[in-house]
Amino acid sequence: MTQKEFTIHSAQINNHCPNCFAAKSLTFSFFQNQKENSWYVQTLAKVRDELFCTQCKEIIYPSSWDEHIERVFAYHKKLSVPKKAGYRMKVKALWALLILIISIAALGLWTWIRYWR
Numbered sequence: 001m002t003q004k005e006f007t008i009h010s011a012q013i014n015n016h017c018p019n020c021f022a023a024k025s026l027t028f029s030f031f032q033n034q035k036e037n038s039w040y041v042q043t044l045a046k047v048r049d050e051l052f053c054t055q056c057k058e059i060i061y062p063s064s065w066d067e068h069i070e071r072v073f074a075y076h077k078k079l080s081v082p083k084k085a086g087y088r089m090k091v092k093a094l095w096a097l098l099i100l101i102i103s104i105a106a107l108g109l110w111t112w113i114r115y116w117r
């Protein structure tokens, strides 16, 4: 099973970095995870957010955010619409399910013909 993280929303903000005080170097990103094997794809509901400074190359954690960054964060959190969480079967799994249903129906029909007719 492989797990991959994909970006659902990313935006550069105009606030100053609390570490290096550079302007226009901060980027908010929102990520969501997907687990996948050969039978199905599972999208997880949890959304991870990250504020990264391209100037000092560091992640800025919420403890060092000021109220302006928090306000911008709330705005971008509203803009990031996560994918619906849940399972999606692959074609291989759908075929296996179809063959299973046909097998059960055939067995039922055979039993009916053999014993109750």
Ligand SMILES: [Zn+2]
Binding pocket: 017, 018, 019, 020, 021, 022, 025, 053, 054, 055, 056, 057
């Ligand atoms: Zn910085």
